[in-house]
Amino acid sequence: MEYLTTGEMIDQLKGYVSFEEALKALREGKTITWQPCISEYFLYSYKIIDNEIKCFNKEGREVSNWVMFDDLIHGKWTIEE
Numbered sequence: 001m002e003y004l005t006t007g008e009m010i011d012q013l014k015g016y017v018s019f020e021e022a023l024k025a026l027r028e029g030k031t032i033t034w035q036p037c038i039s040e041y042f043l044y045s046y047k048i049i050d051n052e053i054k055c056f057n058k059e060g061r062e063v064s065n066w067v068m069f070d071d072l073i074h075g076k077w078t079i080e081e
Contacts, residue, residue, distance in 0.1 A: 015078065022077035026053070031080040045080070 017025075022032045031047040043058040057063045 016076045017079055019075075019077060022079065025079040033078045033080060034075045036075045 022034070026032050026046060026048060029048065031045055033043060033045045035043045044063075045056045045058075045060075046053055047056075048054070055063055
């Protein structure tokens with residue numbers, strides 16, 4: 001098994017924001033994306049539409065994405081401009 005150095009792990013997280021920053025952006029009307037740290041296959045976008053948080057898969061279709069809160073905190077978050 002190959003292990004990453006601390007520097008390599010930090011480099012992989014560049015461009016990502018914290019869970020708190022993502023929530024703030026969502027409240028400001030921006031679209032945010034999330035993917036678990038373990039897989040690039042799963043990528044979800046969230047936006048507020050009609051006062052509800054809607055979830056979309058990477059193909060842009062609305063989906064129900066029920067994930068554990070702990071997964072949300074430790075996943076990789078980005079804010080779409």
